[in-house]
Amino acid sequence: MTSVFLVDDHALFRAGVRTELGRVLDVVGEAATVDDAVTGILDVRPDVIVVDVHLPGGGGKAIIEHVLAVWPEATFLALSVSDAAEDVVAVIRAGARGYVTKTIDAEQLADAVRRVHGGDAVFSPRLAGFVLDAFSGNAPPASDPELDQLSAREQEVMRLIARGYTYREVATELHLSVKTVETHVSAVLRKLQLSNRRELTAWATDRRLL
């Protein structure tokens, strides 16, 4: 059974998620602060760490950076109520394998945890929207076209995810295998993390929307 570590500063929310996930996953630890989380995660070495984007003391970003510095194989799934693109993109760029909103139901959350554990990237519609926004516009002379632009196929996949399609539905719509869709999403995640595209950072910092 996949082992999960929860980081969220709201005890109530943590307790709720723990109860829900506990039925189908092995919740091996939880923490409310950045320091406790780093110590705890490195101590129990869980399969997946579900981390809140907003935490006092640096947020999920700080945890991801600290843990990955010591344990590069750690897998993170970001979770938040915040819709602020800059925060979400910062956590993804720090190394999270996916992002879901807190309104997600327990079954979907457990599924997302299993998928990041299996090596997939998990994009909520909202994150797909952020990605389209960030990579949109008339691309300036890119320093690294491979990383700084989405391919036409990747854009199609992102659009369908933003429309609320599951990976399986995306695959059916585009006549692809689910595996291929997952490959495209992982490629987008990689671009999101590695791209130096100026707009990506500038956009993420400037944006105060939603």
Added chain:
Amino acid sequence: MPSRSLAFARRRDRRVLLGVAGGFADQHGVDVVVVRAALVVLSFAGGLGIVLYVLGHLLTETQTADLAPAQAPDQRRNLSVAAIALGAALIMRGTGLWLGDAVMATIIIVTSGVTLLAVFRPETVAVAGGRVTDVSPLAAVVRGRHAKQRVIAGAGLIAIGLVLVGGGGGVSAGLRIGVYATALTILGVSVLLGPWLARAAQEVAEERRQRIRLDERDAMAAHLHDSVLQTLALIQRSAGDPRRTVTLARRQEAELREWLYGRAADPAAMLSGAVQAMAHEVEDLYDIRIEVVVVGEGAMTTDLVAVIAAVREACVNAAKHSGVDDVSVFVELRTDIVEAFVRDRGVGFDRASVSGDGRGIRQSIEARIERIGGRTSIETSPGSGTEVRLSVPVAHDVAARGEAARP
């Protein structure tokens, strides 16, 4: 008292002595400086100004709150008050309680100069709650409407007054020495008391800041009480009804977020804000959850209004007929086209069999989109959910969202 035309309430803040002049000025739409100047001049005319001030104090009450002026100062009323004061001074001249024409002329001219300097201060506009925008008096004098003419006229009048006193013009040497001695005394006193006055002024300013802070705290407490506390109470009462609890929590979340991070500009003026607002409204009305994703941003146009209206209709259809309570809305604005998708995973339907009830789709969605030159397609079959797809060509300056949304 407010029914009587002369009745006014004394100012509670922004006053020099007891707030009489300020209260009168606020009530009658006269600049307070004119009133004060008139009182000063009339005080020299047989003490009439002092008598009027004391009477004013005896006959009025202090404002219960810091009120904004009832009327904005008006130049004609300023002039009429000045004329009345001048008339009263002339009448006093007849009674013999008079310091002599030369002295009074000097006082009147100098006072007029000071008044002229101070009257036109467009920056010191009283705002709601009686607060005054923070512009230092000195800065206010040298800025604003007709600043140059005003300074020249005012300084000129003061100079003429001083020359009248200093240069003779029928004024006795004794009086001249007296006036300069008085001026020196005032200068000395202000040097001595200056630091203390400055500190006192600082304390007054600090007190005002404190009050503003308290006001803000009160406003925040009031807001939280009206919104969050009320919702929490409602949630406690409807604990047995999870759907209602979720709706309440969601609405409150959106409201609080809006309040905390809300921008001053009307968010519904931009595409993303307008889509959000539409979605919240439908969520509230039909108790469903709408996941909204908007890509691209631009100011609302009549075409975009029509697109959102069609999207709304599609959401309402999904809420009513799909049998599920999750709907996905995706709107993307690109340079040449706007596309919108409304999707649910509900029961779906067969268009042929609902032609009678299809008025909503035909008129509210398809016709609306056709009118603005767009296309509609509906992907559905019984049991497989529904997706309404709209696409409308636009000539729109699409901006990267971050840029358009920057406050």
